[in-house]
Amino acid sequence: MKYIRQRVLAAFAILALAISGCSTHETADTIFINGTVYTVDETNPKVEAVAVKDGMIQAVGNLQDILKFQGDETKVVDLNGMTMTPGFIESHAHMMGVGYNKLEIDLMYVKTYDELVEKVAEAVEKAEPGDWITGRGWHQDKWIEKPDNMVKGFQTHEKLSAVSPDNPVWLRHASGHAAFGNAKAMELAGVNNLSIESLQGEVEGGEIIKDDLGNPTGIFTERAEGIIGKLVPQETEERAEQALELAIQECLRLGITSFHDAGSGQAYVDRLLRFKEQGRLKIRTYTMLTGTQPELLKEWADKGPMIDPDHQVTVRAFKLHTDGALGSRGAWLLEEYSDRPGHFGHETVPMERVGQVALMALESGFQLCSHAIGDRANQEVLDQYEMAFNKFPDLNPKDQRFRIEHAQHLSLDDIARFGEMNVIAAMQAIHMSSDRPWAIDRLGERRIVEGAYVWQKLMEADATVANGTDAPVEPLDPLPSFYASIARKTLQGTPEGGYEADQAMTRAQALKSYTLDGAYAEFEEDFKGSIEVGKAADFTVFDKDIMTIPEMEILNTKAMMTVVGGEIVYEGK
Known part of the structure; x- marks a missing residue:
């Protein structure tokens, strides 16, 4: 009987400890529930909910486990069946280029040379004579229709120069490895038939594209971009x-x-x-x-x-x-x-x-x-x-x-x-x-x-x-x-x-x-x-399950919430 009583007391002690342990959970600042959570943790790849404390991940697991971290001050974020992943990391891009693309002519989506020229013409109408017209994003190999006159795989400047006779134009290729200038820009840089002939069309680590007569076409590749690029006014x-x-x-x-x-x-x-x-x-x-x-x-x-x-x-x-x-x-x-x-x-x-x-x-x-x-x-x-x-x-x-x-x-x-x-x-x-x-x-x-x-x-x-x-x-x-x-x-x-x-x-x-x-x-x-x-509690929440939906549906998926250090810094509609 004494042995049994000791075992019972021990069991009660263990139960009391367990209850105490549950009740002394440090409450979370935020818990994210009712979502599909892909963790990128091989030992625990998919969970239901996440608890966050002081910007760090406090707990991951099923809904019942995470609810134990809820306190009076805890913010509960209902994901409503959406999909959470670790925060996406852009491993190679150009921050200022992304921003400037929104301030200049965005040529990423032009489908023809004529459309590019139209966008420049619109910018010229709003500019003062002599102002530089700049943009980025064109890619001749992605155009649905190629211009009649092409030299070494690129368009030539005549149409561009016709719509901007008094404004130098400098348009960077989507890749960043070429740029397209008009006649005015080349004039300011001193680029002409004679200078091209003396350079044989080449500069160290780059090329000034020219036609069969030695005329510059307006295309400058690699380090040759600096010939005109250095003249573009510096940003404030x-x-x-x-x-x-x-x-x-x-x-x-x-x-x-x-x-x-x-x-x-x-x-x-x-x-x-x-x-x-x-x-x-x-x-x-x-x-x-x-x-x-x-x-x-x-x-x-x-x-x-x-x-x-x-x-x-x-x-x-x-x-x-x-x-x-x-x-x-x-x-x-x-x-x-x-x-x-x-x-x-x-x-x-x-x-x-x-x-x-x-x-x-x-x-x-x-x-x-x-x-x-x-x-x-x-x-x-x-x-x-x-x-x-x-x-x-x-x-x-x-x-x-x-x-x-x-x-x-x-x-x-x-x-x-x-x-x-x-x-x-x-x-x-x-x-x-x-x-x-x-x-x-x-x-x-x-x-x-x-x-x-x-x-x-x-x-x-x-x-x-x-x-x-x-x-x-x-x-x-x-x-x-x-x-x-x-x-x-x-x-x-x-x-x-x-x-x-x-x-x-x-x-x-x-x-x-x-x-x-x-x-x-x-x-x-x-x-x-x-x-x-x-x-770190860095998360991206998508409106669709990118891990299971048909692949083409991924292109119609949107980020609905972005979380950095536990703070919701973006919410979509």
Whole structure:
């Protein structure tokens, strides 16, 4: 009897402890209930509800478990059956470009050269004579109708110049790797038949496109853009702040909680810090310092990375720009372009410089991110990375997380090297959707099949693939890129079965590429990127279940709520 009584007392004690434990749960600030929650946590991939305390995830689980964290002051957010994921991370885009796109002529959606000319004519009517007309977003390979007069795959300036005789016009290509100027802009820059002839149409790392008679067509590629670009009036800080504000709001509207800016200067960093201090920076930012300013990289290398304990403004990467884009035939290839014999693209930064910056990054604790699209550019950059790692045998290359931005077209021999050196492939799946229909003309079928947009081959080589859009090259909306990741089709749903379908991501891989892999690419995977206890309460809520709906419906899905640090910073209608 004594033994039984002891067991009963012990049982009551355990029950009392259990009840006490439940009653002493620290109440949550907010709980999110009645949703489908995809956590990107392999051990607990799908839950019903989430509790948040002090901006961090307090608990995840089923509804009954999470309701235990509800107190008198707890805000209850009913998701009404919507789908929650970790906050989407844009791993490669251009913040100020996104903002300025809303302040200039947006040419992303023009479908013909004539439509582009019409937009410029409208802008000229509102401008004073002599004012610069600027814009971005045109892409001749996406036009549904090509102009009659084309030189080396591009339109010529005559129609543009006719509608803007007194206003210099400068229109950047969607890729950022070419620009289109009118006669007035070329006149101001001193570009004419004679100057072109003396330059043979080429400048170091770029080209001034000319016709058979040596006349400039108005197209400037790669570094040649600077000939006219340097004349465009500098932006004011007031306008820059306006652009940043617009870009932040666009991120929040689209469910983006973190943003990797792919190449900016000190003024941008200072602007971010000012916005943070003023409470206007509602997202988390990770900045790559532009390699176009060597003195800037040296200055930061001397003082080291800026890692924000608040996880809002971190500066920990250098960005180099080693070749051009396929659209402008500037991507640097091992073999000549299929549609332009004898042309191999451009090396826009000497490879010796890549090696120097790689060593400087390793010495100072910075990540190096190198733009490389063509297979030769990727190979040469990997060679420079390997050389730098070999000079620091005590450093584990896998800990450095160097990146290649885009990695669109790879030689078969180089794919495994991404995994071996833990070089992150920061790729934008939407580029496959937009570019693949015409990229085959640039590369030919063999090179496309073997090494273009090879996400599965990279992941099978144990490489991390981080997703994004390269906005404003493409629209900032992550869902078309998510769709392209799994469908490998155009946004019109073609072709049936997708392009090189064996390289498509699963939906789980695509979600991870936009969340946890993006966090890993900025050394933040222990802080964000998945819905786990102890991580930041950064969430994106969609009106449809992107993990189960038919793939075309993904393009009609909207972000209905964006949460950063537990705060609802955007709600859709």
